[in-house]
Amino acid sequence: MKHRAVKRRSVVVGIGATAGAAAVGGITLTAQAGGRTGGASSASDALVFDEDGYTTLTTTVTDAAGDGHEVTYRFWKAITYVTEPVDEKYQSLNISVPVRIDGKAVDATGAPILFANSVGGYMPASVADATGVGGGAMGGGTGGSAAPSAPAAPSASSSSSDTESGSSAQLSGGKMVSLPQLGLAAGYVVVEPGARGRTLKNSEGEYYGTAPAAVVDLKAAVRYLRANKGRVPGDVDRIFSTGTSAGGALSALLGASGDSPIYDKYLKEIGAADASDAIFATGAWCPITDLEHADGAYEWCWGTNKLSTGKQVDQTVSRELRSQFAEYQAGRKLRGLGGYGxxxxxxxxxxxxxxxxxxxxxxxxxxxxxxxxxxxxxxxxxxxxxxxxxxxxxxxxxxxxxARKKDAPAFDLFPLPTDTSDTMTGDINNEFGLGTAPFRHFTLYSLRKDRGNSARPASDIPEKLRLMNPMYHLVDKPNPGRTRHWWIRLGTADSDTSLTVSANLAAAADQLGDDVNHLYYWDAGHGANEDAGDFIAWIAKTSGYKAA
Known part of the structure; x- marks a missing residue:
């Protein structure tokens, strides 16, 4: 059963809009035919970017040095990026294009695109209610909550004339927290995609946002941009994806799986554009990924640490999972960075x-x-x-x-949870829900601990795991369409995941010869983002972009 929202269309106000063209920084952009990366299709033809469908807003952004900048930008709100949406509230994106920074005209025609998802906890994320850049938010569907220890959100502040809404990137203990706003102030085009998530269900109680819905939606959003090459402002061949926690995992997956055919049937079902979904670079903060091996990795890292209650986790379970990790890691044959071996x-x-x-x-x-x-x-x-x-x-x-954050096992819980109102207990079991079943096992270990040694995983689980794991595209079947540029970050005190997860991701990409920029923030927990200014600078350096 499909859930359709009324399609939103922004009104045109402000800077010199004319029919069939949009003026950006004094340069008129005219729609160009034949700019798609892929072949023509009815879906692609229907998904034509409306160059005049923007509003003009002004905001003040505080940069990494603590300096404020007034940014006037064009804002396209809630563009549905597929022709057969399951839920338009989530399958839409916002686009922000700077036209003036500190009073100086900006031409963002060839600027890199910051593709910033706001997914947390594999929950749904919507941009439909945003009033400006940086306004994407997680939505619970049936009563959700934000991911634990998420980074602080920027606070709103109004600014001067021509202002419909505004918000300022804030410093929180020296940490920048709004990449979309920092990117806008740097002169980049900012795209904020919504995506379905695991808690969404229809009137029949069927879940329609579980795996692989989120990554399929993000791919469809990329395809929309690339199908509109020459119409969408910015360089669609220089898309930099970002995300934190589950959003970081999806950002890594988006980068690893570019143009992989294993998603084609899912993209076709929702009417995605016939274009490439490859991106140029990935930014991933504390990615909760490699899910089928995450329990073993977690116990290898934190197995001897007690919970905050002082309770010691079941050491038999912990030892068995650590043994699994040893076997898994040996099979990966990954070499460490810096010639470690x-x-x-x-x-x-x-x-x-x-x-x-x-x-x-x-x-x-x-x-x-x-x-x-x-x-x-x-x-x-x-x-x-x-x-x-x-x-x-x-x-x-x-x-x-x-103290460790999670019990043993950390991700594939046994017995399965029964309380669907608690959206963070059994979150990954929920991510693999199907139909009216909210929670399912995704590892053989937990399944058999719960249901006995003769239990067999559901027939669709192996495929779902491949669809959700960037390591499949980097190690099992190295993907030629992957990104070649990786920015990966994790806090050293982040016990929401194992420290080995991002290190393995970095090692896998490095082993393929990719450009990898990976470090850990000392004493930082889950969701830390302490060098956002450096990331913004890395975008310019990696893309070769020099603002006019």
Whole structure:
């Protein structure tokens, strides 16, 4: 059963709009035929970008240096990006195009595109109610909530004339939190796509946003942009995807799976444009991914740490899952960055220490004042500082992090949850729900712990796992359509996932010869985004873009 919303259409106000053309920074853009990446189709022909369907807004954005910038931009709201939407509220996107920054005209015709999803917890995300850039939000469908420990949202603030709505990127403890607004202030085109999520269900109680709906929707949004090459402002061949947590996982998956044919039937069902869904670069913060191996990875990393209640998790389960991780990691045959060698369960702790954790602590301590550094070292005696480098053991690091966030197993729970009103317990079991069944097992281990040794996984689960795992496209069947540029970040205290997950993702991409920029934020938890300004600069450097 399909859920259709009334299609929204923005009114045209502001800067010199004329029929059939739109003036951007003093340059008139005229619709160009034949600009699609893929072949012509009825779906593509129906999905023509309305160049005049914008409103003009003004906002003030605080950049990474703490300086404010007044940005006037064109805002296209809630564009449905498929011809057969299941739910237009989620299958739509917003586009923001800067035309004036601090009083200076901007031509964003060839600017890179920041493709920023707001998915958290594999929940649905909608841009339909946004009043300006950075306004995408998670929606519960049946009563959802945001992902745990999500980064702080930017607060709203109004600005001067020609302002319909505005918002300011805020500093939270020195951390920038709004990539869409920072990208806009840098002169980039910002696209914010909505996507279906796991809690959505129709009047018959059937779930219609579970795997692989979210990644299919994001792919369809990319196809919409690429099918409108020459009409949509910005360089559709320079799309930079971003996301955090589950959104980070989807961003990584989007980058890894570009143009993979295993999604074709799903894209056809919703009427996606006949165009490429490959992107240029991926930005992924604390990605919750590689789901079928996440339980083992979690126990390898945090298995000896207690819960915040002081309770020790079931060590039999933890040991069995750690053993699974050792087998899985050996089978990956991944080499560590910097010529480290093959990564195994036996050497992964040392790899993390030497490649990521000690350098992260070193950077953190070096940036402190002498007084603050002495105070920190006095409170954290596990760590040694020789004036240049920080050193510590893996055991000391685990003790420093303290309580683990999740029980064992962390992701594929047994027994399955029964309370559908609690949207965060069994969230990944819900992501693999089907029909009217809200929760399903997706690993053989948890299934048999729950249902007995003769239990067999549902027939569709193997395919769903391939559709949702970027490692399938990087290791199992390396995908020629993948992105070649990766920006991956994780907090060292993030026990929402294992520290090995993003490290494996980085190693897999690096092993294929891709450009990988990966680091861990010292003492940061889930959702941290401490170098957003550096990411914005990386976009310009990686894309070769120089603003006029």
């Amino acid at each position: 093959t990564l195994t369960a036996r050497n992964y702790d040392e790899y993390l220490l030497t490649t990521y954790l000690r350098p992260s602590a070193t950077t953190y301590l070096a940036a402190l004042s002498e007084t603050d550094r002495k105070t920190y070292l006095a409170k954290n005696t596990f760590l040694r500082w020789d004036g240049e480098k920080a050193t510590f053991t893996w055991t000391g690091f685990l003790t420093h992090v303290g």
